[in-house]
Amino acid sequence: MKKKSEPIIAPGIDDQEELNASATEKEMTEGEYTSVTTLSYDEVDPS
Numbered sequence: 001m002k003k004k005s006e007p008i009i010a011p012g013i014d015d016q017e018e019l020n021a022s023a024t025e026k027e028m029t030e031g032e033y034t035s036v037t038t039l040s041y042d043e044v045d046p047s
Contacts, residue, residue, distance in 0.1 A: 019036050
């Protein structure tokens with residue numbers, strides 16, 4: 001039976017800085033990049 005594992009980010013990595021960095025031209029040409037989508041929930045108080 002396969003064990004499910006959660007995605008992990010290497011220790012010591014700055015999540016926001018790394019995730020917000022754009023891929024270089026070389027990385028894009030070689031397909032060495034991942035598209036990142038950020039979901040933000042903006043709650044507004046009812047009037």
